[in-house]
Amino acid sequence: MTRRYGAALEEITGEAIRQHPRDGRQYRADQVDALLRAKGYLEANPRLSVPQALRLALGGVPAVATLTLTHEAGTAAQALAEALERSLLPELRALREEVAGMRAEAREREARETEHRTALPPAQAVDDTPTDSGGEGGVFVRAARWLERLLRI
Numbered sequence: 001m002t003r004r005y006g007a008a009l010e011e012i013t014g015e016a017i018r019q020h021p022r023d024g025r026q027y028r029a030d031q032v033d034a035l036l037r038a039k040g041y042l043e044a045n046p047r048l049s050v051p052q053a054l055r056l057a058l059g060g061v062p063a064v065a066t067l068t069l070t071h072e073a074g075t076a077a078q079a080l081a082e083a084l085e086r087s088l089l090p091e092l093r094a095l096r097e098e099v100a101g102m103r104a105e106a107r108e109r110e111a112r113e114t115e116h117r118t119a120l121p122p123a124q125a126v127d128d129t130p131t132d133s134g135g136e137g138g139v140f141v142r143a144a145r146w147l148e149r150l151l152r153i
Helices: 002-013 029-044 050-058 076-119 139-152
Strands: none
Touching (some): 002 029, 002 050, 029 076
16 A cells, blocks of 8 residues: 555655665655555545545645544544534534424414414304205305305405
C-alpha cells in the first residue's frame, strides 16, 4: 500500500520522492503526515480512492466537512462520529422540536374540528341518507331542502 500511496503522492504533488538504492523511498515528515491523514480518510470512508484521500489530506480539494485526524483523536471512525455529532446533531435536534410542535398543532386542530362537528345542532347536520329512489328524492324532499337552504341564509 505504501507504494500505491507514494505513487499517487508523486502524481498529485509533482514532486519525486527521493529513493535510496538499498532502502527504497525516503519520505519527508510532511509527506508521512499527508500519507497518514489520507489513510485515516480511507479508513473512515472506504468509497474514496487513494488520490482523492491524498487530495483531501493535502488540502487541495474543498470539502463540505473534512476531518482533522490526529494521533490523539483516536480511530478514524471515532473522529468521524465526533465530526458528525458536532455538525449534524444540533440541526437534527432543531428539526425534531419543529416536528413535535407541528404534531401538537395538528392534534389541537383535529380536536377543535371534532368538537365543532359534534357541537352542531341537528338542523344543520347534513342528511346523507340515500332515498328509496336512489336519486335526488321526491318533489316534497327537494322542496324541503330548498326551503331549508333559504332559511339558513
